[in-house]
Amino acid sequence: MPNEKQMDERTLGSWRVRACAAGLCVGAQVFLSGCAVGMPLALTGAWLAAIPSLLFAAWLCARCRRVLDGGLQGRAYWVLVALTLLGCSAFAATSLVGFAANTLVVQANHAWTEILALAAAALCALSGGIGTPRLSFAMRYALPVLVLGLSLAAAPVRVPAGLFPILGAGAAKVGVASLAMLFGAAPVLMLTLPPPELAQRRAQDDGACVPQTQFFLVRVLAGAGLGAALLFLTCACTTYEVIAKSGEWSARLSMTAGGARHEGVRQMLLMTAKLMAMLLLAANMLCAAEQALVLAFPALRRRRAGLAILVLLLGLSLALRVLQGDVPVLSSAPAIGAAALLLGIFAGRGRRI
């Protein structure tokens, strides 16, 4: 097995960037999935329901390493990965718009905020899948520390208010929520794709250029753990009744440790940090989805046709949100989880699907 110390500096650097970006994305997705489907089902027990998704992320991570060794290939596989990651991107973009509309730009036109989010995600993805992971890597400490630190600082004296009952709405509902929240681990699938700069050097053909599973596992679990910790903080500082009454996903997203929307500069900083995390998730997923789509259909590489198609689909999903509310995106969440599960089972068996 390759040793990281023996790897070329640039190759190892590219993998570190990829793994950290995946970790950050998983963390953000776990938190978002907790707010979207975990809280309505399990109420204050949403953080508990996030734990299976952590284990699922670790399992998927090990499977991804096998895919990188050539364990699973084929057009159908890459199309499935592209659609799954596009779903994650749509989920993040929807969260971004909903969160902003509920906090920072309450009075702004919703269509306008959606257009801005779509344009930003598309422009970030224009860097060809290099800029976005590198930015995620640069923020791998700053962003989690800022979000967790500010959330902790904003935590009121009533911190344990939401801790009990530990199982929130009950064991059965926590179980259902944990199943629904499995899609929080879906961003790990980006690890099945080699970093674009290495793909250009055809380094993925050489199995020795891929680090060991632990290399990815540590970073992914750290990210997922941070997401779950943020979810725990949010649940613990919010009472059972408040969560039960918050019908909208965007309203739950804005529940920070303090729960108050307008607490000056500190809250504003927290919101901007969360917005940045959501933007990075949306853009990273879009870049990875484009890469997977191009692997499935190489002709789409020309003039970034793959990206154009994905941006169009992302725009469509955001438009659906305006017309139908959050239901279309949320209903796709279990499907994403199922797809990821399917991939997890087949990976490593040297199959073509």
Added chain:
Amino acid sequence: MEDAVVLLGVLSRNLDIFRSRFGAPANADILIRRFQSGAFESAIIAVDGMVNMQMINENILKPCMDLPEDAGENVPGERRAAFLMGHTVSVLPMKMKDNVDEIIADVLGGQCALLSEGCATACVMDVRGFEKRTIGRPEAEQVVLGPHESFNESIRTNITLLRRIVQREELITQFVTAGGKMKTRCALMYLRGTADESMVDKIRARLESCTYDFALTTGEVEQLIEEHPFSLLPQCVRTERPDRAASFLAEGQVVVLTDGSPAALGAPATIYHQLHTPDDASMRWQYGTFLRIVRAIGVLIHVFLPGLYLAVLRFHQELLSPMLLTSVYESSSRVPVPTFLEALLMTLAFDLINEAGLRAPGAMGNALGIVSGLILGQSAVSADIVSPLLLIVVAASGLGGFCVPGYALSVGLKIVQLLFLVAGAMGGLYAMVLLLGVLLCALCATNSAGSPLTAPLTPPRRGNPDILLRMPMKYQKARTFFAKRKADG
């Protein structure tokens, strides 16, 4: 491709070729002087004003004309130029050439060509002697500590300045001509064994492949080297200080000097190179670090403050205290234009004053800044054309802009500042965060001569603890990521 025109064995026909190419005698600058050198005739070709006449008279013409009449009588025609070189002419840098185009290029560059009867080879001698500016103080990179000399427009002087600092046998100078019709001489300097040769080759190839008619200045040469023409920020670091250029060489960068430009380009560069000043390294690490932090705060204020002001005023009023908010709205209500337009006009007015101050000669520039900044600003507030808080915001932002060490970078950041201003007005902090994400992604994807502009921070590369914080010298032993590893070189 056309065949190269070469010299003939007949002096008069060779001179006719040069007269025809130079347009002489209509072209009064061209000096063509025939004279007797021993047993055969010779001629010298040069451009008036570009050569050192005293050197030509004393080291070439006089010794040749003083030769006895039978000197070189038995020397075969094809060896006559070499005979003169070996026995008579006392000029050190010289080359034998037979290609007419190359000889013309050298003559135009200030060298002189010596041709002899019966010889199809010319001797090209470096007798450059044109007027040039003396070595002065740097204008745009002034420092408190450290040396106070800067490059001038002569590439030879600039190379000498660098060689005086970097006294190492590994220092290589390669001349490259850039430009199609009007060729510009560039010098590629690097430390053999420290700089990455593939990167040197890449830069050289880019310069040589230039198909434009001309690339006269360092700025134009920089555009030939860079990989991302649409990027807002520069991808090479420019300096007018020989000590800084020497530090680039020591780090493994390639330094490009352009004839006629008083600046050197360092490539590949990182974004941190562009935010560092020579003073940082001249001082103890604590002071250097402190100044860097101050500069970083200045840059942040410059870029974000005007946009933040608009964002807070239009979307996030809860961030201001009621007293301040009332005062701001009260003063804004008297201004006849919307807040966004007011901020945009004021920012542009500040840039206008700055630009006018730069172009105005000497002391007038300073006076202009004071008159525009103080008197016009005060009058504008008194006349209720702008609100006082906006004036403070624009002034603070402008002050932050002066912290940016490089002029090219400061212009790039001004554009970024305007983008954030528009974003703040359109969507408050939400749009500003989105724009920040987009710009940072673009920055992270930018390369400088093949190396990431944001490394070693992202992607991770080896480097010294000398990015924002400057650690003590004993921790700065690693070679930067774009240089060769010590074991390799």
